[in-house]
Amino acid sequence: MDILIVSHLYPTPADSVPGIFVHQQAQALQERGHSVKVLSPTPYVPNVPHLPNRWARFRDTPDRSQIDGIDVSYPKYVSLPSLHTLPLVAKSVRRSVDSAISNLEYSPSFSPDVVNAHVPLPDGYACLPACRRLDVPLVTTVHGASIQISSENRLCRRQIRTVFQSSAEVVFNSEVLLGKAKKYFNGFNRARVVPNGVPLAKLDSASAAELPANFSENRMVVASVGSLQPTKGQGDVFEALQNLPAESRPNYLLIGDGPKREELERKATALDLPVHFTGSVPHEDVFSYLKSTDIMALPSTEEAFGIAYIEAMACESPVVGCEGEGPSEFVDHGETGFLVPPNDPKAITDILTDLHDNPSKVRRMGKKASEYVRNNLTWAENARKNEKIYQSAIEK
Template sequence: MVTDLPGYPLRVLHVRPRLGIGGATEYLIRLAESQANAGYHVVIASGGGDWLRRIAGFARSYDRLPLTPYLGSGKRTPNLPGLLASGLQLARIIRAEQIDLVNTHHRFAALAARLASRLTGTPVVTTLQEVPWRNRGLTRFSLGTQAITMSAMMKRFVIDVCDIAPDRVTVIPIGIDIPAPLSIDRRRQLLAELRLDGAAPIIVSVGRLVSRKGHMYLIRALPEVIRRYPDVQVVLVGDGEERATLEREAQALGVADRVTFAGARSDAVDLMALADFTALPSLEEEFGIVITESFSCGKPVVATTVGGIPEHVRSMENGILVPPRDSRALAEAIIFLLDHPNMVRQFGDCARRMVEQQYTRQRFLERTEAVYRAAQMREVGR
């Protein structure tokens, strides 16, 4: 049991099964980097991943934990041996690094951290980055002393379904820096690399190419858009299991020459800065880090009314909202913005101000620190 509160900055351990490319890892890395810059001792435990290189300059890394949630290729057999081994290894890391608090970023990681917490008395904060539609009882059991969600929608879901007190759940969107304007040379480089016409409209959509991201509906919206704007260009940034299917659909609809599959890239923010605006046609989305990244570039977003998106995209203020799975509505929204370039600039200015007022890294850090303090106080009171 914690007997007194350690001083700040803290010694924090972040835990996630893998540091793979995606929004959940982006959230973790930006938080950990902000904490390191504020003087925290930051440790990250994982099973490795493509983005390990991004944490090398500011965090100690333990990257060989057996945190794979399931055994084999199917998601049916829980990795109980890995769970036990990871819990014991996390306990050793906590003791060796003199960790004050553990922040988990995945349900399986949270279960392992709960075991380590029992062995060491260290408080745990659980960051929920996906709605726990399945195994809700397991989610409730895995929650730490306090929980963080990225949207009010997720908070309501966790409170209602997992039956926990509202004061144990806090909404903390990601913090982000306002990037420097895209230089003329960088703009030329990107246009040449992707073979884009800088004089024609460019729409960028960033996200893994999986069905829940709704890219199929964006491609199906293009024939109507192209009838009005035949030179429009759409850049899909990301990779995934749906890529071949999307390429075939673009070919079948006769729009393949208007769609660029750019693959997974580390410079997605530059591509959003290059675009006129971005599109987020998701079928499910807890928050959508792409929204704040686009806003930080002063670019409005055409997005769907799912999940936590409407908490951030305000239709006809900083973007346009459309129903999910509705290619026609998506096409109409895109055409409207292309018809009104002055409005695109106004929406973009509003979007950037929203980031400056609500999504700064400093606010991100301060909100998270308040949750950490609450977790420590609750642990002391046990």
Template sequence: MVGGLGRHVHALATQLAVAGHAVTVVTRHAPGLPVDEMRGGVRVVRAPEDPPPFPLATSSLLAWTMAFNHALTRAALRAAATAEFDVIHAHDWLVTHTAVTLTEHLRLPLVATIHATEAGRHQGWLPEEMNRCIHAVEWWLAREASRMLVCSEYMKWEVTRLLELHDAAVEVIPNGVDDRRWRAPRKAVERARERFTAHDGPLVVYAGRLVYEKGVQDLISALPTLRDRHPGLRLVIAGDGPHRTELAEHCARIGQDVEFCGFMEEVDLAALLAVADAVVVPSLYEPFGMVALEASAAGAPLAAAATGGLLAIVQHGKTGLAFPPADPAALADAVTRLLEDPKAAKRMVAKARAMIRKNYLWPTIAATTAQAYAAAIDEASVLSPRVAGVERPAIVVPEGNLLALAATP
């Protein structure tokens, strides 16, 4: 599980299977798991790494990606030897080489989802050669895809400009959430309450990857102000990432005690969110903001940066409180408002849950995605030289056959 992409692919694939589609996900192998199995109605084909060792690290990322795509392509072709597919869906730049190879070899339409851009992750810059290479791969994927999907209106704005696409070529289909899975069992909530709230002050929580663009450093910088206002306040940071050591050093420099929990299983995380007095999403860059949906479904009051996809989820004063990104003082003010008016915070939680039921449940998201597949197949049968001469009936939703590619399932 690396960020929100894995959760997106898992939920989308299983919901498409529930709707009647035949879905195959081709992804990385993990130790101890079979290379080919049925899971939740989805065929999961896992590509083991080839023997030459390429560490999955920043300095060797491009070499690792090339090696990964070789293994992924062979696994996908083996899957295609035993099934006929109607469409290929590539998730993000890491699988571009495999996606293009399969599109040309199988003569199938390609749908691509850009979950985030390299320039966006670096606040609009491409500082190093590696960053420029990744951007070039994103640009290539956008050219090869017959349909481009993004998760928010903000991402549509970003992708059309960065990747030089016409507005009509990019379709917004938001991420979803299974709200029932984020309502933790009573015993798990009791355990979380005993572990995290046995103190005199309020509980503030951050959940997510520990990388610079998530803005956790701003939450830590706001701590002295928050603790002056709310004695005994406890900050729990759930998640892990390359920025963890730096964040711990930041805490030490300003003399603030913070609990770093590391990665948490979903049921434990849902329970932690359920007992939080406030959940903070301080992102500098956020294409969508899956954690905001998950926290709201769990029942947590939200304070979130007014950036990216969060703007659609956290409607200020209605479904949560928004503050300018990279502004610790404004962050502290937003959290203070939630803590000082718990009745208003509960009203915002109720409105957020109603918004989730209306707009963000996975059956709705999967149905909209299936319609995008159908449109790509119909357009490709008429326009694309790759499928010229191949007789393919128009897809009848919900009976498509999908090959999905993802670096994290």
């Protein structure tokens, strides 16, 4: 099967972290014998100095690249610096993607049997003209932001609705996200739910990281993996640590970067907590840090799925997530991790107190968590399920 993946959420040669989950799915599909190509629409950024980081990272993105054996093209589009302009940006992305797909029409070695867009807007919307012209089915995969952010805009909702109506299949990565989509859109009686996975080969080949020098010996290591922003809940973990007696506070490892880093660094200094900020790190290094972690605590209040949780679980680390969010679908409370109410640092304090007093419980839960993920949540299993969905779309 020739599979064309269209996703603005895709790694670049210079930045391997954004959209790594889309890349891992592409790899798993290729490993199953399919021919996979990727179009990753990328903002056009002129070569001018002193650009903000959010734009400068796109400046050196090439037109084409090959990442782990996957051919990737980066068609450029004109972007605008506001979520309110997304309906206009989607039209710019559509022109770029349509032109790029037209170029594929003349390829003797690749003729797409199916197009898989991640996410509805702008990617699914961008694929519509080409799918109609080529009479190729569109499968639209939905991730969190496209529902939780874009759907607040009336024009975005209209464009997303068009994508859903034009898609042969619509796939959500969790039941939680599907439930949120139903608040804005109708007609999801036949929507599919396919969870994300973990790349077991890369995870198993990673070695445990050396712990920072400022960490206290013989204490648990609690990690949070994700962008440092209010909804991720790192501030609640800080408060939970503050509520513990000084002699039993775990070491706290924050893996990732984001707008709240300076505030959290000030708080760590003021509270004199054993904390280390890694900043942004390559994905393989995340696995290394998780292998040196006892508990992964991320009480995020907006989590459609939560790849960080299943990666931690695969590394034998029980996790702490929020009730009603994505992790509630795969965390067995008290057995492979914990689910706490949103914005409830005391609940986290109680969990850390219990685990501090029962290190054997941490190990037991970690092994059960790893076993569950390895048996149910791998990219190989994700690819197998998506393969069936593609075939269904083609047969329609």
